[in-house]
Amino acid sequence: MASLQEDLARRARELGANYFGVADLQPARESVEAQGGQFLAKYPRAVSVGIRIPEGIVDQLPNRQNPMVAHTYDYTIYTTVNQSLDRIGLAVSGLLQEAGHAALAVPASQTPDRSRLVGLFSHKLAAHLAGLGWIGKSCLLITPDHGPRVRWVTILTDAPLDAGTPMNQRCRQCKLCVAECPPQAFTGRSFHADEPREARFNPQVCEAYRQEQAKIIGVRICGMCVYVCPYGRKKRRTPRAVG
Numbered sequence: 001m002a003s004l005q006e007d008l009a010r011r012a013r014e015l016g017a018n019y020f021g022v023a024d025l026q027p028a029r030e031s032v033e034a035q036g037g038q039f040l041a042k043y044p045r046a047v048s049v050g051i052r053i054p055e056g057i058v059d060q061l062p063n064r065q066n067p068m069v070a071h072t073y074d075y076t077i078y079t080t081v082n083q084s085l086d087r088i089g090l091a092v093s094g095l096l097q098e099a100g101h102a103a104l105a106v107p108a109s110q111t112p113d114r115s116r117l118v119g120l121f122s123h124k125l126a127a128h129l130a131g132l133g134w135i136g137k138s139c140l141l142i143t144p145d146h147g148p149r150v151r152w153v154t155i156l157t158d159a160p161l162d163a164g165t166p167m168n169q170r171c172r173q174c175k176l177c178v179a180e181c182p183p184q185a186f187t188g189r190s191f192h193a194d195e196p197r198e199a200r201f202n203p204q205v206c207e208a209y210r211q212e213q214a215k216i217i218g219v220r221i222c223g224m225c226v227y228v229c230p231y232g233r234k235k236r237r238t239p240r241a242v243g
Contacts, residue, residue: 005161005162021048022047023130025041044158048152052150053149060073067217073219089154129163146231176229
């Protein structure tokens, strides 16, 4: 399996991935089934792949009322990055199937359940269980190096790959994402696996705000929880004098 796992990671990186990990889904089997159905819960492993969001557009989110900024961010995230992730998911699932294993690539971004505003499967859950980061008070996956400025895709499989170790949360007392959320959609509670998402986040309030932005700017946009996280914001270095 080591050789197959190395091949999967290599292929993902060749196609532009910045993050790669494997999650053991057994501890989360009930929540996986509750969100997406029994046909997903049968997979014991998940390959988690992430691509960094370009800094240049995330750093412009405080100026998101500018239509040029808003449309560029929307296109970058939901077209450019997500399509790249889906291509990687398809390639990784293909390699798994060629090796004789079942595989199902879950699209990078979709919300089939509009009443609950949830996707088919939680990409951030897979990334967390793979040891790539922790789930923060913003309900986003926070990586140590790039914070929440990463988009994810997941490939479910029965291949007995070596899983990572979940990372403990490092937000501590920080609540910048809570304070900066325009519609105040976060409660400030830390993630606990046995609590529902609603203990930390009101998705209806978030979606209503983004819909209002769409009426004004033309696209559903916010992203301040992505922008403000200290783990994602680059430390600016003072330019060295030349002479």
